[in-house]
Amino acid sequence: MAEPYSGAASAASAAEPSSSSNEPDSSKLQYLEQKYGSKAAHVHLSQPEVNAMVDKVLRDSPTVQYLLSSLQMGGCGVGRPFFHVTRCADDVGGGFSTDYGVILCHNKLSTYKEVELAVAHELIHAYDFCRASNLDLTNCHHHACTEIRAANLSGDCSFYQEFVRGNLSEAMVGQHKRCVRRRALLSVSLNPHCQGGKAEQAVSDMMKHCLRDTDPFPRVPGM
Ligand SMILES: [Zn+2]
Numbered sequence: 001m002a003e004p005y006s007g008a009a010s011a012a013s014a015a016e017p018s019s020s021s022n023e024p025d026s027s028k029l030q031y032l033e034q035k036y037g038s039k040a041a042h043v044h045l046s047q048p049e050v051n052a053m054v055d056k057v058l059r060d061s062p063t064v065q066y067l068l069s070s071l072q073m074g075g076c077g078v079g080r081p082f083f084h085v086t087r088c089a090d091d092v093g094g095g096f097s098t099d100y101g102v103i104l105c106h107n108k109l110s111t112y113k114e115v116e117l118a119v120a121h122e123l124i125h126a127y128d129f130c131r132a133s134n135l136d137l138t139n140c141h142h143h144a145c146t147e148i149r150a151a152n153l154s155g156d157c158s159f160y161q162e163f164v165r166g167n168l169s170e171a172m173v174g175q176h177k178r179c180v181r182r183r184a185l186l187s188v189s190l191n192p193h194c195q196g197g198k199a200e201q202a203v204s205d206m207m208k209h210c211l212r213d214t215d216p217f218p219r220v221p222g223m
Helices: 026-036 047-060 062-073 112-131 140-153 159-164 175-188 198-212
Strands: 010-014 083-086 092-097 101-105
Touching (some): 047 062, 047 112, 140 198, 159 175
Antiparallel strands (some): 092 101
16 A cells, blocks of 8 residues: 555545544644534544544445445455554555555544445545546546545535534535545645646536436435
8 A cells, every 4th residue: 555656556645634643732622622512523533443444434325325436336346454444644544556455544434324424435446447448647637537526515515524624614615525526636636647727727627517417326325
């Protein structure tokens, strides 16, 4: 696993800036506690905790079950060994690679809901590789499209997740689209092939088309 872009095709998920801190200093901690409640609610999970949550997500999450059966029907069925829980570097929140599977970073995950969203997000990448054998992540437009779809369809940008991140201060109209754009850009910006403004350009070019593409869902789940 390790390097997100070495070897076979892989997509790293960016960690949002707000979740990249290691040990916040006391003033920041005070601010976080005021904003989000107790510190205890934001302690990151251990590897065994996330492994147990992955078991439950695969068993109980309707979105994840739908994606698993869609992969199965597309001839790309995956099982429990496809999911790896590990500690990750600061700027990576998770990932997917065709030769390794789904990588979940327990040191970036705090709640069961976050684990569920991360699994759904990475399975959308897996689905995109399944349906398009020519998906090429060195192509920034390809990468942008699968990140837009993953942000749009996984539940990453649901009202609740944006509320938790404190991103609902602006007018609510269009917040879902802004969230998808922001999160897709965070991930594509990690791609070494998409530096120097290429990530911004690719996400802008692909937003309209790839937001509309909700395959394998009939519409954006939960909206
Ligand atoms: Zn992603």
